[in-house]
Amino acid sequence: MxxxxxxxxxxxxxxxxxxxxxxxxxxxxxxxxxxxxxxxxxxxxxxxxxxxxxxxxxxxxxxxxxxxxxxxxxxxxxxxxxxxxxxxxxxxxxxxxxxxxxxxxxxxxxxxxxxxxxxxxxxxxxxxxxxxxVEKGEGLSPVQAALLEHDGVMCGFCTPGFTISLGALLDARPDAPEAAITEALAGNLCRCGTQPAVLAAARELSSGGAKSDQGGGR
Amino acid sequence: MTGSGADVDHSWPAVFERRLIGKRVPRVDGPAKLTGKAVYTQDVRLPRMAWGRLVPAPVAGGKVRVDLAPALAIEGVLGGIVLGETVRYLGQPVAALAAENSDLLEDGLAAVVVEVVEEGWALTREQSLAPDAPRVGRRGNRSGERTRGDGAAARRALAECAATIEGTWQMPIQHHLCLETHSAVVDYSGGESATVYLSTQGTYGSSFEAAEELGLKAAEVRLVCEHMGGGFGSKFDLGIEGLAACRLAKQLKRPVRVANSRRDEFLFAGNRSGSRQQIRLGANKGGHLRALVAEVERFGGIGRGSHPGLPYIYEVRESAVTSSSVHTSTDSSRAMRAPGHPQASFAMEGAVDLVAIELGLDPLLLRKRNLESEVYHRQLDRVAELIGWEQHAHRTSPASPAAGERSSGIGFAVSTWGGGGRPGARAEVRIERDGTVSVASASQDLGTGTRTHMAVVVAEALGLRVEDVSVHIGDSRLPRSVTSGGSVTSACLAPAVQDAASQARAEFLKHLGRVLDAPVGLLRLEDRRLLGPADWELPQLPAAGLDWGQACALLGSTGLSAQGEFQRELASSGVHGAQAARVEVDTGTGRVAIKEFACVQDCGLVLNRLAVESQIRGAIVQALSHGMLEERVVDGGLGLVLSADLMNYKAAVCAQVPEIHVELDQDQGRGVVGVGEPPVIPGVAAIANAIHNACGARLFETPFTPDRVLRALSAATGKDGGR
CATH class of the missing domain: 3.10.20.30 (Beta-grasp domain)
Known part of the structure; x- marks a missing residue:
């Protein structure tokens, strides 16, 4: 709109x-x-x-x-x-x-x-x-923790926007499939190129998404 | 206590001893960035801070007279400066204004009157080179013309080649698109000292420029860049934003923030120069490149633009290359991540591919025949394996899909870069009596993970966890460091940190040995403990050792500090890389989907594998965005930039980003190199080659939009006499 x-x-x-x-x-x-x-x-x-x-x-x-x-x-x-x-x-x-x-x-x-x-x-x-x-509980939310682990943060200027968008998607659709993930993040721009790591974090968080070996993790 | 340490062993730990170096370590500033607590220059808020912005010229060339009075008459508009009368490029800042807040600032900016006496300008190459074109470059509209090689010999060699190809490769101007626009906050209200917050790649160096602009002693100006939202080569110095903020602060005697709008960024914050490369390339029957005749034009606006020269990477026996800058009335290009290299790669790799197709040879084979380094050979073989080249159906000639069919293609390209370290960076490591450990240097973290690798190196040396080390950077008062450009930050800084950490460890053990009456050589730091030899009873050291806090409590009240500096043997230089792209072309619509990327990148000693992989993936995302989407569009008739916002200048989002396989190709025994630049070079070329492989359409101009793909397809079909 x-x-x-x-x-x-x-x-x-x-x-x-x-x-x-x-x-x-x-x-x-x-x-x-x-x-x-x-x-x-x-x-x-x-x-x-x-x-x-x-x-x-x-x-x-x-x-x-x-x-x-x-x-x-x-x-x-x-x-x-x-x-x-x-x-x-x-x-x-x-x-x-x-x-x-x-x-x-x-x-x-x-x-x-x-x-x-x-x-x-x-x-x-x-x-x-x-x-x-993070205000309600101490520590990072699951979305924040997954982005950290997969290194979906580089310069960090886009990160708050991605964090909110991804969190809102997973709140509404905990099992969001790949297409829903890319659609929900279609309005978020990142110039450092964290997209592969953000997608890896999103896939891991979403029980419906495919697992990926991308973007690190241990 | 201060480390002296001339005889301290500061070499990198052996590979098998590394607990942290080379492992995947989440970045230490990640939580601050993820929770919104990280303070960028644009987030700095000071009491009485005024909000400022620059005023871009509405014309591409001429004289202007700026009248600030109508703006200054608005309540809440505080002051302004005029920056000049002669406009040499569209959007050149001609004034700056400051107001109580951003809404009032916009009122003020709208009220500034810029009277224009328009003079000649040229926005496009054609306008610039027209016989009656106005002069827009200082040394003419074409400058820096030079020829390398013997033209007659190269043309003779070309005539003798078994296969020759020709083409004209063109790339428009690309923007850096830093998400944090160029910005400065100058905390100066008169007096002898100031603090300047700047979104910069050069924390240390920029402080001197700020001092000069403010008319203060260098030692009295502190420059701060705690976090910065992207630079990519466009934020080396104080900049016009910093200059304006300094002048406005002096005028208003209060803190002033100047931050570019997004439109400003597209007009005057620099760019990657465009290029036009006319190439004739020939090879013998065996696919050895024998002759190259080329003409290279750089489009850097009023600046020179960048190009590393042809032939690029590949060896050609005889070549003659003429190059020049063609100037237009647009802002000067700036360094942008491997300046000039993606341009050269796009043309050279395309030409090499065309030669392979002409000869009916596997492009991978032809590449290896013309690359001497074995490193390239093994890397090309490995990316071919990762992308599935052996199973691919069309290796020696492109596929010829039926009209409307979707077709898959694979393309290759390689990269190289120098990088490496040089003297200049220093670091200090401190251990306090309360157990806290810190490392400090006046560096900056561009999002590359500088903070994290500093903590990794110190924690490794002292037997600590990464989170036990606090890192202080982004402050010019800390030990000096280098400007981040040319992929040198890690290779300059990490050796200095390793030197400081090694000295701190040696000094700490020496002190503890004295206090505990233990032989220093038998003490070690491990697992956050001070340990003695397992089978020895030391009178004051329990068998289980001392924990970190207990050991530090034995320090004097001022703790311990050690200064380190660049150590040449801890850095290396020179890296190779190979990339492969797999695309799917919809021959009905001309749409190209990037399905997969593979990259094998050599990068010396890896400090933090997670960050290095991210940086490589990030470079590939930037390259595919460059190749598929990005273009500054100008209207030469109206004198406008049409792509000065994010609705009209597109960059890649998640939906366009494929699986990217990254493998680090490590030579044992190398020092730190730095890998910011090289992986951004080959992506565009690899995509173009993959599109050709998929459907026979050769794209000579970026971005690879559906209309261009369809045109190239119909050209290919026409040449083949229909398929």
């Missing part, structure tokens, strides 16, 4: 350019006002220009309520990485256009590119970032 279709009639692309039509501005103004009812807001809305100013919203991230100052246009990615204090920088910005998967997070258990979701639209939803995968 394109980012532009997140809410009918509202174009994130146009909005971010500050060139949105009247419908877009009105739609967003409604959501900003709605947001302000829950918290502090100082958003100036006008029918002829983009919204300006910040508002405080509360996001539920990795099981914690976290207040954060954002503009209506601030993406969830930037809210996490740049506006939260302390920031959560495990989620990476690589393309800022929904094409690389490095900013993959879970929204109510579903994968989403945090660069393509507005922070104000993430209110009331359960946001899970890579930092949240």
């Amino acid at each position: 394109a980012a532009d279709e997140l809410t009918p009639g509202i174009s994130r692309r146009n909005f971010l350019k500050g060139a949105g039509g009247a419908a877009a501005v009105t739609g967003l103004a409604n959501r900003a006002v709605e947001a302000s009812e829950a918290g502090e807001a100082s958003v100036a809305s006008g029918a002829d220009g983009p919204l300006r100013g910040t508002l405080e919203i509360v996001l539920r991230i990795n099981g914690h309520e976290r207040p954060v100052q954002v503009e209506p246009r601030t993406t969830l990615l930037r809210a996490l990485r740049e506006r939260l204090d302390p920031a959560l920088t495990g989620t990476k910005e690589v393309c800022n256009g929904g094409s690389c998967g490095a900013c993959t997070v879970l929204l109510d258990g579903e994968v989403a590119c945090a660069c393509s979701v507005l922070a104000i639209d993430a209110r009331g939803r359960e946001i899970t970032t890579v930092e949240g995968l």
Whole structure:
């Protein structure tokens, strides 16, 4: 789904350019006002220009309520990485256009590119970032442990996104076959070339997948 | 206490004694990277940090006047600098801006006015070489022209050959595509000292550039690169990002972060140069290469581009090669993983393959006839075995599948690289009284596993586990190290670490011998214990020895430290490799699926088998991505780069990655070499040769998209008079 279709009639692309039509501005103004009812807001809305100013919203991230100052246009990615204090920088910005998967997070258990979701639209939803995968228990999750063992981590910049995507797949389909694995990871880019090791880890984790001798292991 | 150690034995342990070196060791920074705790330059957050970015020129050539005033009028936009008036390439940074946060920064960037007086530019080879083309290169649009060899002799030799082939091989510009874009955070608010965070391949060297830019003493500038998100040759120095961050910090007297957008990366963060190689190659009946006449053009934008020269790897008796750079109004190429080599490999291996087909010879055989080194012979035989060449149906001529059929093919190519170490890297190993052990050097880990092999070497020497050793790198204040380029990091650094660890071990044992009144020669470190001889009673050393903590507690309060430096006999240089690809071509749609890769790579002493195998597999993934998908596309008419985002510049994902068999071909007794570069070289050529083997279509231009495959197929069919 394109980012532009997140809410009918509202174009994130146009909005971010500050060139949105009247419908877009009105739609967003409604959501900003709605947001302000829950918290502090100082958003100036006008029918002829983009919204300006910040508002405080509360996001539920990795099981914690976290207040954060954002503009209506601030993406969830930037809210996490740049506006939260302390920031959560495990989620990476690589393309800022929904094409690389490095900013993959879970929204109510579903994968989403945090660069393509507005922070104000993430209110009331359960946001899970890579930092949240270990918070409940100590140590690495099974996905993280398998990626480590198979060396599916090199420079590591894509790793949080892969970890989230693979974890979400295996939560939904513990016996995911090969085709489901490659489809689930089709949106995650890696430049170092960890793909063979990530696939080996995925196959090992998925009881339905074929075993492989690739990517190390002992 | 400091190690002196002139007489210390620092040789690598014998193969049978190695507990950790050469084994599969998961990387020590893996957990931090997997849990999001690893801090990259882009993750650095400082109080009052301003958010900055560069402003790319919207034109490929001309004069610009930058007006920052409309941007600076926006509340929250803090400051800006203008970088120049003359634009020599599309997207050249002409200004930089800083704001309170990234949203306001985008408002500011949108408000910057760049007035343009357009002058001539050329984005394509054809535009650059047109008779009336504007001058876009400093020394003309074609520069660095030179000829090697005797043209007349080579042409005569060619005329006498039993088989000659010709072709023009072309590769477009490829991007590094580091996932962490080039970025810097400069923590300077005035005063005498600064800390600079930089995504860099040269932690130590870049600190001096930063000091110069800030006008501070070198000793007062600390450069930090704890983790970095890929470099591949594009991050050797401070860069325009670092320069802009320094200047903005000086202007604003507060910390400034400058990070490129993804589009910026595609415009001005460097690239692998394109190439055009016109080749005529001939051989005698026995398949010995006798003559090569070639013309090589490098496309490095305003830069020179790279090419290692022809003939590449294979021996040809008589050759004459003209080479030059053809300049366009695009950013300069930079080093990229084996600069110029995949280009040369694509053309040379393709030409060699065509000669084999022309002569009806097994391409494996023809290769061996023209490669002197026995290492290549055994490696080629082994990859052939791994890929199933003997069972393959079409070895001496390509398959000719019926229209619409799917057909399988196998192709080969080889690689070489120098690598090796050189003086310059240092390391310090410390043992503290509380039992902690650390190793430090101002190196960086590009994702290659530097941190891990440092821990492996120290743990091996001291009888510890890998996790007992903490590794400190990525800080210019640590003992100096080398810039990571040319596959030299491991071969420079590991010997220095081994030297330091050996000295620390010797010093530690000497001290313990003194304290315990035991003969030093009989003490050893094993299994996290200090042990004496099994059948000896030492008054102060129990039969079971002392555990690591007890032994360290006998140190003085300042512990022990040892400095090591590069030791030539612990490194080697020069590696060979061979690769084979198996593809399936759908002759109906022109789609190529890479089914399998095999690689036999020689790489000297292996420090961490897991990381070495990953690096080789990673190189092959990059090569297949290069061959199948990657291309900078420009519109010469409109003066635009059309592929400046990840929707239009594709790179391989899991679905395109096949089984990759990797075997390490080790010569006993060699030192560390480094293997970053060589395995990225032969992949593209191996795929092209496999496609030809599958269906008779010769691909002379990357990427191997379905339309190109179909065109090549119809050309092949036409030549054969239909199949």
